[in-house]
Amino acid sequence: MLQVNVGHADRILRIALGLVLIGFALFCPWAARLGPWVTWPSGLVGAVLVMTGATRRCPAYALTGTRTDR
Numbered sequence: 338m339l340q341v342n343v344g345h346a347d348r349i350l351r352i353a354l355g356l357v358l359i360g361f362a363l364f365c366p367w368a369a370r371l372g373p374w375v376t377w378p379s380g381l382v383g384a385v386l387v388m389t390g391a392t393r394r395c396p397a398y399a400l401t402g403t404r405t406d407r
Contacts (some may be wrong), residue, residue, distance in 0.1 A: 341406055342403065342406055344405035344407070348390045351387070355384065355385070355388075358381070358382055358386065
């Protein structure tokens, strides 16, 4: 089971950046013209950032032993 390893400032930054990327993927007209090669990766990365921020658990941090919650 993953322990909480994402701190408050890191959490806020992840959620904010994730929402910006999701909004970019869904609502940016020039990104839509570029096609799925731009919208899908930015939406996916945005969703991962929102999820890791919401749960305060980052698997990459767990693998590297990094913690920002102290």
